[in-house]
Amino acid sequence: MAKGNFSFENLDIWNKAIEFAKIIIGLTESINGERKHYRLIEQLESAATSIALNIAEGSGRYSKKEFIRFLYVARGSLYETITLLKIFQDNRWIAEEQFLSIKEFSQVIAKMLSGLINSLKKVSNT
Numbered sequence: 001m002a003k004g005n006f007s008f009e010n011l012d013i014w015n016k017a018i019e020f021a022k023i024i025i026g027l028t029e030s031i032n033g034e035r036k037h038y039r040l041i042e043q044l045e046s047a048a049t050s051i052a053l054n055i056a057e058g059s060g061r062y063s064k065k066e067f068i069r070f071l072y073v074a075r076g077s078l079y080e081t082i083t084l085l086k087i088f089q090d091n092r093w094i095a096e097e098q099f100l101s102i103k104e105f106s107q108v109i110a111k112m113l114s115g116l117i118n119s120l121k122k123v124s125n126t
Contacts, residue, residue, distance in 0.1 A: 008059040013112040017052035017074070020109055023102060024048035024081065031093050044084045049076035051109070064120045071120070075113045082106050 008014045025048070029039050051074045058070025082103055089099035 004059075006056070008056040011055065011059065011116075013109065013116055014052055014055045016061075016109050016112060017055055020105060021049045021052055023105070027094060027098065027102070031088075035094075040084065040087070044053070044081065045086060047077045047080040050074070051081070064123055068117055068120050071079075071113055071117050075117075076108065078106055078109055078113070 025045055026043055031041065054070045054074035054077065058067040058074070061067050061070065085094065085099050085102055086094045089096055
């Protein structure tokens, strides 16, 4: 572990989740229209940032079982983000290409989360 770093900062999945959150925040800043849907935009930003937040919080918990629980919450936030983005795309607040690109990136994160969950389950069961 690098000096001064928290353990979660060394997790590839946490770094990907931070990158994902920055992409979503950048996307929300570019949404224009006659009527902004501020509550939905705030919900999108909240869901996207919640992924990294839950990974970090879970890594600081006492047990692997608790960490796994927070990783499941992170995965739920990822799914929530994609659902909101689909609503945005269907309403033409974002382009289909933006949606598909972010969805592709989210699938990488989902696989990484599942991989970490499975590896922690193996460690917990031994």
